[in-house]
Amino acid sequence: MANDFDGMLPRTFIGCEAGYEESSIVLFGAPFDGTVTFRPGSRFAPSAMRADSFGLETYSPYQELCLENCAIHDAGDLDLPFGNPAKALEIIRGFTQRVVRDGKTPLMLGGEHLVTYPAVQSVFAKYPELCVLHFDAHTDLRDIYCGERLSHACVLRRVWELLGDGRIWQLGIRSGTREEFSWAAQGHTALYQYDLSGLDAAATQIGTRPVYITLDLDVLDPSAFPGTGTPEAGGVGFKELLRAIIALRPLNVVAADVVELSPHYDASGISTATACKAVREMGILLHRCSQGAGRRPA
Amino acid sequence: MANDFDGMLPRTFIGCEAGYEESSIVLFGAPFDGTVTFRPGSRFAPSAMRADSFGLETYSPYQELCLENCAIHDAGDLDLPFGNPAKALEIIRGFTQRVVRDGKTPLMLGGEHLVTYPAVQSVFAKYPELCVLHFDAHTDLRDIYCGERLSHACVLRRVWELLGDGRIWQLGIRSGTREEFSWAAQGHTALYQYDLSGLDAAATQIGTRPVYITLDLDVLDPSAFPGTGTPEAGGVGFKELLRAIIALRPLNVVAADVVELSPHYDASGISTATACKAVREMGILLHRCSQGAGRRPA
Amino acid sequence: MANDFDGMLPRTFIGCEAGYEESSIVLFGAPFDGTVTFRPGSRFAPSAMRADSFGLETYSPYQELCLENCAIHDAGDLDLPFGNPAKALEIIRGFTQRVVRDGKTPLMLGGEHLVTYPAVQSVFAKYPELCVLHFDAHTDLRDIYCGERLSHACVLRRVWELLGDGRIWQLGIRSGTREEFSWAAQGHTALYQYDLSGLDAAATQIGTRPVYITLDLDVLDPSAFPGTGTPEAGGVGFKELLRAIIALRPLNVVAADVVELSPHYDASGISTATACKAVREMGILLHRCSQGAGRRPA
């Protein structure tokens, strides 16, 4: 990853220049958006984030830590085929498995939300008690969408099939079908509408269990995050999201992803800048958790 | 309106596929922006909303109802001449009159704000007790603007000439001349500045009288709604607007319009998406009101 | 398709208001872009073209004919699933088959280039002598791309499998792998590089056989057509393309498509305007051909 010469700009996400061996966290991109139904383009997100991360300080005044000090390796982007979701998911599953097997924490940059499913599969294989904390505007709980089971609109349903009832907390939700809301309400997931106020309850219920955080950035209001496939008015502000991320510190976070930036839809670049800041804070959070600040036995 | 073949996408606003006869609400576009002084383009709004409405669920978790179940007919867009405001207004007046005469509730998509005037004329002809609830950043109370009485900047003044004192409530206002604010303060309209907190008082005062809602989307903050002709910082958020729409349920809403989206000014598309969501919620509100949830005798 | 009321704007492509029965040409959209590898978004093309067609005159000074006089029915857009190319193609095949069976000429608006394959299948079923005239920047002759046989990059190869050697003429080609160029050079297709100068030779060789025209708009230079998924510098100008379309009049054109507009990538709207003009000229051409100006027995 390092350049062959000194004096060159790094090619990684800013502050993520640790080598793989020395790293405790592995950041990687999953540039896939093949099942998107409205506006595609999240395939360009990892590359855009890496480029614009250089407009960001590596120091977080919120968490009082520098990304450079978090031992993060940026492994680059997976080479994923379009038009064949099953094969793309297999590749993501394989890479996540390797990271987890090597005792490192995966931090995946999507791509559309479907990429979460194979990552959860591999993390779940190591942590059978795994819980999932889901930030999103959308329920993503359909069983089948447009005839497909492997769709961004079904991803949390697929995750539920793996984990079962009582393992998924959904925050910020403000869009879905009547059937999805009803299905969740039958106890399959803990679904909190509109804002992130369910976080404390979620944290208490999760307790010391290992947790996977999946952050669909469209949980943010479109004003703060216009560059996404399905903008849904009425979301949370960035400060609200930031407070939530920081509040996760006591949890045993073992993996995370940040998905659904579609950078071409926002020529102003604020969506990419905001996504970069979310990734910085998530990376620092994962470091704190991996350092035992929040880590409890798996 | 229906396509000649099965398996085709509808050409209506999503979920508004009822036939005219069976409908209780008639959605139609009034693509006119001929008197705009700063940035024109709201003529493209109805067409843009219809296209992007397909990025939206038809189910509203806020009102727990589906747009499909609201008996809404999408009649298409009126063919209006540019450069001749008087003739354009006549056409709008005529169509609204027909809708009202047929016992249906009009839901008009602008276009600039001047289109509200002829629609109010036709609704007022049926409901002499008509009140108007006006969401906007701007007072729109000038008597004459640039020498014209038929101008977007004069529309509420024209409406007042029709209805008289004590019939107009204005919410979210944050821009106007000193004279406009003074004129309103003489008791001609009830003008609430900056936010929507005057809504409860307005609802109480309106009581059971029939009410026309005119929603100028620039009442929203430019962050939430950049795609408009005269963005005015310091507006309300979408959640605030949404709460207000839902709070109108007890009222006897007999007509509504949603105006001033200028879609070309927002390439990110969030303004159109937000307008679509506002239309969905407004359509469901009108359905509830027409179903007697809020309907009282005219 | 007609509106329920007079005085409304049509919902069709401008000038294509003929009813299905009376029509001789059927225009329809195939909004699918699921196998695109670089920049997706052509799914939005048919809807964008329909809306912006109203900036166009229906009269062509080039062909001295009005689109209104061409008996074209706009059937709307097919409802196609994302994430499942095979199923989407099946639907396109079915609809084209019906149009052809009813003795009408199909004019399909893509979508990505893969949509051409099922349309050719249905047209070929009726016209076993079918030839294909292919305008494009790209060879599209890969056998497999990213592991998939049903890919936009393989579409002409699939068409070749159907038709065999000596039936395909490719014009304007300026991008492909070494293998694709070699394969074509083995006599499988007649591939003309860079410009449209091969058209005369192609027309002579095609003679009176029925011909399907597939117009990938990226054959145009990106300066003239920026709104496409894979802009490839060094293309032809619009005048050059226009001359080519008009030069096709003596041929027996039995079907056509216009593909690969990705409207969101060009906020200036010139790509959509240009696509609309190409569709107008193509529609008039098909009319001339169907009227026997160019029609010879199938």
Add this chain to the structure above:
Amino acid sequence: MANDFDGMLPRTFIGCEAGYEESSIVLFGAPFDGTVTFRPGSRFAPSAMRADSFGLETYSPYQELCLENCAIHDAGDLDLPFGNPAKALEIIRGFTQRVVRDGKTPLMLGGEHLVTYPAVQSVFAKYPELCVLHFDAHTDLRDIYCGERLSHACVLRRVWELLGDGRIWQLGIRSGTREEFSWAAQGHTALYQYDLSGLDAAATQIGTRPVYITLDLDVLDPSAFPGTGTPEAGGVGFKELLRAIIALRPLNVVAADVVELSPHYDASGISTATACKAVREMGILLHRCSQGAGRRPA
């Protein structure tokens, strides 16, 4: 117009800092677009051109002259009412009259094309032998459009009513109704289609008569000039237009306008930059003509 202090940037179009008295050419803006039927926004053109003119050299290598040496006064922009075309035209007529009366050459920046009509009226009042040379994509020869006689689509027809047959040359035309082309062909105007090759014939026929040049920038191909209200593919390149402007030197050009830049539709800014360069070359041309290089007795 001059600033009160040295060391400030000029507020004029670059190189047009002459005072009114000492000037021989008067540049002014007519920011009106009230009758536009497709995409409005040319009201913003004069201001955008003035700002971006600073990206241009004042020296023209084509004409080997500097704009500073052309004695051009930039009088600013007229304050024109929207929604009342008649009044706006009256103001333009009045200002042009004053410029002409003071023995100076008007160089007007539109705005939409309708602004040409009142300017021609005032120039014609001084030069009864006036001819008009018209560069455009569109015929603009309708008698009535959308019920209006004062419309951008009728402007050359209005000019014809003033000047009569044999006084108008139209170049680059590629859009209009069948009726407009027929009407022109009856000898009312000399209409040359598609390119500027009719220029030599026009110049010969005009001879020493005074001529008004109206340059609708949409005569350029949309690739060169995307920022316009009604982009029409198949236009001329900038070099072609430039050669035409320079070829006008032998004529007795007594006034000119440059219209139909709609700058907000081209975020890349190339349309405004191109318009600025056209204005520079036109200004230098007018200077040469006013200096007698081309000037013959009126």
Add this chain to the structure above:
Amino acid sequence: MANDFDGMLPRTFIGCEAGYEESSIVLFGAPFDGTVTFRPGSRFAPSAMRADSFGLETYSPYQELCLENCAIHDAGDLDLPFGNPAKALEIIRGFTQRVVRDGKTPLMLGGEHLVTYPAVQSVFAKYPELCVLHFDAHTDLRDIYCGERLSHACVLRRVWELLGDGRIWQLGIRSGTREEFSWAAQGHTALYQYDLSGLDAAATQIGTRPVYITLDLDVLDPSAFPGTGTPEAGGVGFKELLRAIIALRPLNVVAADVVELSPHYDASGISTATACKAVREMGILLHRCSQGAGRRPA
């Protein structure tokens, strides 16, 4: 500054048409962005603000005053060299000195934040007790940045060298290095993070001393202000900023600047519109202060 003719649009910021002599406030542009490290373009801000100010009312309902009544002279934009920060700063220093010497209040429109330094130098020369109130997302307290001491990232550090400890209040700060935050915390500046809640304390501590307000508009959240060089999520809303400006009335404000709009990064124009509104409110504030509402002896 005035035009030579009546009936022309002013070339100043709206409502700032006072002559220099009669003015008490002098608005001027400092279009320099030569040391920007991420996204440049604030050089275009003064010109963009002047143009778009015409979308704004001159009357402020917040402060119940019209900009026309504030005796503001718009002096235009300084002509500043790129590639030589030292020389550019010298010019700004000189002009500000003249304004201050003439007993008028400077209101400078940036440009990047570095332009604040020379303006403060000149104001400080007159008011040795000068305090600085700094609204910003960034600390701007580096001693050296990329090897340079004259950098936008060092501007408040340079100001501190001039004024010393206890004279600078920083509000809304949410980005910087660990070292910058530590350095501030040593008592060099009063740094308030994230929001503007430190304003009351600041006002109390400043008391009657003369104060310079420097408003870096990126203190606003990127949702409200996307058009800036280094968007930093988690900022304040416009209403919050507006309340802060108005709350400054009791202070003895002797100069102000508004910096870091980069208009080309926001094609929707809301950033420029918002900047214009901030300038209007700031101008009215300065007027109130200069009128003695808040003015106390220097």
Add this chain to the structure above:
Amino acid sequence: MANDFDGMLPRTFIGCEAGYEESSIVLFGAPFDGTVTFRPGSRFAPSAMRADSFGLETYSPYQELCLENCAIHDAGDLDLPFGNPAKALEIIRGFTQRVVRDGKTPLMLGGEHLVTYPAVQSVFAKYPELCVLHFDAHTDLRDIYCGERLSHACVLRRVWELLGDGRIWQLGIRSGTREEFSWAAQGHTALYQYDLSGLDAAATQIGTRPVYITLDLDVLDPSAFPGTGTPEAGGVGFKELLRAIIALRPLNVVAADVVELSPHYDASGISTATACKAVREMGILLHRCSQGAGRRPA
């Protein structure tokens, strides 16, 4: 440069994955735009090109060669300070020197045009007979610009000081001051205006001498290349440029650069795509030259 894992996308310009040692050509970025006077942003060019190069085939049908087979190493981007041109140039000079010293051919991606100067210095040090072939819209021959000698507007003048008369050929030039054109005409450079027709004469005169090619992409017409700092209408088409590049094969090209892409000014991405294609063809050209196809003894 290689990733630590298989199955990841490369982080280089497409097809430039050779290691430094095995390479014969070294591609690197010089992201500097600190002296730009109109529209900055070329600092983002190398990163944008690298990302969008994946929309390009590596095979060139024009030169019938694949970029993979050209032994090109992508060394990444130099870390250059803003606000200090002298220091930035020193770093570029140093890196180029190393590449040249190691017997490899430098292929530099700008940045603004000033970056050419230090690269030429280092190449000249090795090849005292060095000639320069300059494609550009602008003369770039000022001695001093805005008081600075190290400016993008002076770069060819600085190069001339190094090389002397008769060593510089300038093609496509269409903008400059009268003084620059005169100075060139005194025999200092061979300046060909407007198009590339001077290329043959240039090639003959250069003969077997080593040549440095500097390609300012604004030599292209703005229609083909809108994303640049100073768009200048009337340029060459891409095909014309391509023919010129290929025609250079017989020359002894020892270094090249491609400068002045400013990607943020072209949201459609065609400028970046076009720049990538130019780089591909230039890389293949350099390979041919370095292979002796064109190489003659230095």
